[in-house]
Amino acid sequence: MEKLSPKAIIDSFSEKLGDGLVGSSIYEREIAVKKNKFRSLWIEVQSSAFRAAVLHVCQLQEYPHLAIISCSDLGSEVELIYHFTIYYGQRFEELSLGLKVKLPKTDLSIPTVTDLIPGAIFTEREIQEMMGVEVVGIPDGRRLFIDEDVPEGIYPWRKDETGPDKLLRVLPGRKPKRHDEKG
Amino acid sequence: MAVGETEKTTYTIPVGPVHPALKEPIQLMLEVDGERVVNTDILVGQVHRSIEWLGMNRNNPVQTLYLAERICGICNICHPFCLAIGVEQAANIPVPERAEYIRVIAAEMERIHSHILWAGVAAHEIGFDTVFYLTWRVREEIMDLIEYIFGNRVTKGVLQYGGVRRDITAEQLPRIRKSLDYYKSIYEHLRRILLEDKTVKMRTRNVGVLSTEDALKLLTVGPTGRASGVPKDVRQDQPYSAYADLDVEAITPDMVTGTVVGDVYDRIIVRLLEIKQSVEIIEECLEKMPAGPIMSETKMPRLLRLLTDAAGEGIGRVEAPRGEDIHYVRLEAGSETLGTWKVRAPTYVNLLAVPAILQDMQIADVPIAFASIDPCQSCTNRVVVTDRATGRKSILDYQELHRLSVEKTRDLQR
Numbered sequence A: 001m002e003k004l005s006p007k008a009i010i011d012s013f014s015e016k017l018g019d020g021l022v023g024s025s026i027y028e029r030e031i032a033v034k035k036n037k038f039r040s041l042w043i044e045v046q047s048s049a050f051r052a053a054v055l056h057v058c059q060l061q062e063y064p065h066l067a068i069i070s071c072s073d074l075g076s077e078v079e080l081i082y083h084f085t086i087y088y089g090q091r092f093e094e095l096s097l098g099l100k101v102k103l104p105k106t107d108l109s110i111p112t113v114t115d116l117i118p119g120a121i122f123t124e125r126e127i128q129e130m131m132g133v134e135v136v137g138i139p140d141g142r143r144l145f146i147d148e149d150v151p152e153g154i155y156p157w158r159k160d161e162t163g164p165d166k167l168l169r170v171l172p173g174r175k176p177k178r179h180d181e182k183g
Numbered sequence B: 001m002a003v004g005e006t007e008k009t010t011y012t013i014p015v016g017p018v019h020p021a022l023k024e025p026i027q028l029m030l031e032v033d034g035e036r037v038v039n040t041d042i043l044v045g046q047v048h049r050s051i052e053w054l055g056m057n058r059n060n061p062v063q064t065l066y067l068a069e070r071i072c073g074i075c076n077i078c079h080p081f082c083l084a085i086g087v088e089q090a091a092n093i094p095v096p097e098r099a100e101y102i103r104v105i106a107a108e109m110e111r112i113h114s115h116i117l118w119a120g121v122a123a124h125e126i127g128f129d130t131v132f133y134l135t136w137r138v139r140e141e142i143m144d145l146i147e148y149i150f151g152n153r154v155t156k157g158v159l160q161y162g163g164v165r166r167d168i169t170a171e172q173l174p175r176i177r178k179s180l181d182y183y184k185s186i187y188e189h190l191r192r193i194l195l196e197d198k199t200v201k202m203r204t205r206n207v208g209v210l211s212t213e214d215a216l217k218l219l220t221v222g223p224t225g226r227a228s229g230v231p232k233d234v235r236q237d238q239p240y241s242a243y244a245d246l247d248v249e250a251i252t253p254d255m256v257t258g259t260v261v262g263d264v265y266d267r268i269i270v271r272l273l274e275i276k277q278s279v280e281i282i283e284e285c286l287e288k289m290p291a292g293p294i295m296s297e298t299k300m301p302r303l304l305r306l307l308t309d310a311a312g313e314g315i316g317r318v319e320a321p322r323g324e325d326i327h328y329v330r331l332e333a334g335s336e337t338l339g340t341w342k343v344r345a346p347t348y349v350n351l352l353a354v355p356a357i358l359q360d361m362q363i364a365d366v367p368i369a370f371a372s373i374d375p376c377q378s379c380t381n382r383v384v385v386t387d388r389a390t391g392r393k394s395i396l397d398y399q400e401l402h403r404l405s406v407e408k409t410r411d412l413q414r
Helices: A006-020 A047-060 A118-131 B051-057 B061-069 B078-091 B097-125 B129-150 B170-196 B198-204 B212-217 B222-227 B264-288 B300-309 B346-358 B363-371 B398-413
Strands: A021-031 A036-045 A065-073 A077-086 A095-104 A109-111 A134-136 B010-015 B027-033 B036-043 B312-320 B323-331 B340-344 B384-388
Touching: A006 A021, A006 A036, A006 A047, A006 A095, A036 A047, A047 A077, A047 A095, A047 A109, A065 A118, A065 B323, A065 B340, A077 B323, A095 A109, A095 B312, A118 A134, A118 B346, B027 B346, B027 B363, B036 B346, B051 B061, B051 B340, B061 B078, B061 B300, B078 B097, B078 B300, B078 B312, B078 B323, B078 B340, B097 B129, B097 B170, B097 B264, B097 B363, B129 B170, B170 B198, B170 B264, B198 B264, B198 B363, B198 B398, B212 B346, B222 B264, B222 B323, B222 B346, B323 B346, B346 B363, B363 B398
Parallel strands: A036 A095, A109 A134, B027 B384
Antiparallel strands: A021 A036, A065 A077, A077 A095, B010 B027, B010 B384, B027 B036, B312 B323, B323 B340
């Protein structure tokens, strides 16, 4: 398979997804003495175009490496970033590709990618239990890290009222932290 | 099988929560048919410590850096290293060149001690305790060196955002060279014991095979992936820090044997060669290390202020001894904690390969096959075995499994 430059990859995404592509950026940083570049690529897509975007990543690299899915609670929506790496196996060739998708808290669901990348099962189970994002079509929807004793509807990564605050034990002599307080 | 029944049934044996190989909390549910493992289910999360939550809600980023060091007792450079890279990208903090080299030296020393530690554990799993004693004695040399340079054997506290906290001085160089020469002198001895010994070969060749395709599909990283023929190494693919100046090549077992089998023996080869590679990297770093400052921001209040005001995101990717470690960091302006912090340690993905590795293995091979991925439970977290014949569940504890494994070695030696 031909290896594309970061710029060409973004172009290929916009060609494939059209309006589904929300934004993109290339990050570069010079490192150490020889000033070689560390590059990463960030691509944001609409949730409706997410599946097509993952299929396109699979076109760029036969077995894309999905490192992890990270989640951020942004208030009214949740941002998921699928951290892929493509073109691995050769010196300086590899690219980190962060595929971002924002979901409104009223409709937290995303299709599974385990049919394309079987190894995504752990991280998908993790975002279900930690962020409360429903992964549609997940082959194994059990909890991964959280114990069964923890009640439903508590999501540790959330920063709203569904967060784990009510489960926290406040040590003697300490005041419980309030949501609106900073620091 | 019950008398008169023709249909085959399996039996589930729970192994753990205390680990079959390492004394750590993970549970494997092994579905066995007689002696053969049919399926494995992994139950993690026995000791979830909410480290990410603490980093996002309780600590300031500098405190989180030292918390990251305590994620794992063995990879205590690669986690803060990874976090530092992520935060430096997000807040745009420069790193002096000399500091990049010191970070790499620290990371490679960690790799040497981790791989030797693993060789000892693997030898113990097959009942070869002489090698276990030998390797762990040999490991003391690098631990002493780490203590000499960084002031501590385990948690070194050497990293800081924008550099490192301790310099390597000219007076320290002869002591470092002495240790490196020691490892070069005993390398051949270690190689003979681990690769040429008949018993080791019998217990590891064609045991716990992971095919290249499975390794790619199951996202296997590090020595486990490389032993299956996936030449994936962050130090080579997307060099960070001083690795961008060095010529690091991913090690695959075909360099020694000409073929890739993807078994436990191949994993020994990869780790052994990486010890040698690490020694060479440290030597090269000592030679090329430029002079200059080691930290870009020495005043703590200013650094904290800068981190509070910064907004942005970054990913740190580091080749830890067990494979690729990745931290995603998101900083929000005005927030005194990290906005988002996601840690993905290598064992997290390597555990996915365990069902494939244990498939069709004998129960006595489970400890060595499982130990061969060098699982680190502080990175992630439990094996259960069910018999189809009786439908009974039983817990094999560590001692029992270890006894089975040692007996197999003795049987082979007869």
